[in-house]
Amino acid sequence: MSPTKKDLPPYTDYTFDMFIKSAGKDHAEITQFNEWRRQVLGADMYTFQIPHLGAQRPEVSVQRVSGDRLDLISLSSYNYLGYSYHPEVLAAAKEALDLYGLGATGSPVLNGTFRIHEVLEDKLIEFFGMPGYGVSLFSSGYGANIGVVSAYAHKGDVVVLDRLSHASLVDGAILSQATVKLFKHNDAEHLDRVLSRLDHKNLRILVCTEGVYSADGDTGHVKDIVRVSKKYGATVLVDEAHSLLIAGENGRGVSEEQGVLDEVDMIIATFSKSFGGVGGCLFAREELTNYVNWYARSRMFSCALDPAVTGGLIKALELAGGPDGKVKRERIKANADYLRSLLQGEVDIGNSHSWIIPVIFGDEHLYIPLSDYLQREGVDASLMSFPAVPKNQSRIRLFVTSEHTKAQLERGAEVILKAAEHFGFLLEN
């Protein structure tokens, strides 16, 4: 029997938006959040921030709060091409570590830029094959988005966001103090209506979209969005966080795949995903990156990218740009297709065409018990629920990598289907 709402403990009744803020001076949200956390911990159901005991490989070991060690199939890491533990990447990182030390210990504009940062910039320009372009490096993808959006747009300008935009784009828009407009997810026609109502002849407008959306694993309609934006003279930013090195014939992302790479004004990359490291960058015409280097506050007022990571990123990029990348791109797509084939018809996997596959279980009350169940049954998965996704559309987000074997994907799917039966979200045939 699957658990009904009545059987579920009170802490499952809370969604994560409920402790954001409280009216008044006494910070009751902190007290209430800690009370909720204590209850979940007390029930030994706390699966958050669980320490991983080694690299993010397809099989990982974690340690529960109780001290129990669990060996899991990992379907939750966006280490898409396995570069975070690739021996050549690690060797390059170690070499850079020996040469430059642990941290950059300075702002990139002042004293924190090392030769190795310039090498990464050059390699990225080479990878995209676009002379006249430049790179602005950031120490996180989040920092890249908030820095770039707020350096480009200001009070009086307009930032137009897809409704499902990543938090870093939303936060960048807030920080910019520009007027924010939303368009329906991936809906170029609606974007057209939104833009047509603005004083587009006089206003500076920045339209933001993404290569692959990580809640649904669907692809951004970049080509249509570029076409509509250009009609109104708007600037286009594409966040290729989940698609760079994977989508497109050469791994240059969804913008390459849809044939609009040279029409996109700003490409955002994160190095925390397919690169297997950490950091992010803006790829754009050099004039713009020169400016962003100085005026993105999350860059100017934050330490430069870690040199050892930078060394590893250069190697990962070199591998991804050569035969290794080609093989891995084919393999991750085949693996995603294979996992989809194991789940399709059994559970609701939405509309995913990418390496991110949602398994929609619906009821947000199941979030904690399901998360706990999956971990105990042997799968490391990341769940999403309201308000990150709409009510009754909570989901397990499965990240497939090029490094999973068929047997690992089969074992993962088996656990997911067992959970679906236990919690009552198997599709009725």
Added chain:
Amino acid sequence: MVNYDNAKDLLTWEFDFALSTYYEIETEAIEHLLPKQLNPIEVAPGIALMSLTALNFPPGALGHLPEFQELIFGLIVTPDLSRGVPKFAMYIVSLSSTNREHLEHCVQHYRLPVHGQFTGVSLQHDPHVVEYEDADGPILSMRNIHPNPAYGEGERYFQAFVMDNDRLYVADVVMKGSLFEHQQTGDAGKLWPHPFYNGVDVEAAEPVAFMQMLNEPGTMGKQLYPRPEKFR
């Protein structure tokens, strides 16, 4: 969930119809209505939520009152978590109903901002559809968007804030019944420009349905509503 031991004059209202829609609306369009102690919850930068709740009370819902219908216009605001963790908190901007005695009670007992009395209400239980109008013309038509609601017995605790004579009051309200909440996108009906909205230009603001809550047709729900108390 809510402890009513010390609640003042707790009344239980039985209803057989509830349809509530939260609409996204630009914060700019509603900000001026909020007292300084309260802040709108924003679902996106510059996008707040306003709610419209239609209820039907069958005869005897409270004492001798005949059947009547009610409509409440509220803004979703930051709750006071020191009172407990509610599903939401609402600042009530205006309220109308079909029954004069009920409206007087709302003012005296609950300090509610009564707008007036409806002249026309049409209400369909299944699927949920309502239309309200008064002497100034139509106010809204509202319908459930979800094609197949999955109702479940539940309790929803919310905080209801009201302003009376420049003072802010709050009540801890609990709604019980066989309920369903969803975020299906689609056409939830129309809001007509009307003084009921207290200066919010609902036509220009083009509200978009964000969430809906409804009760199961043919079942009775309860609203436990104490007299509001002073808020700080």
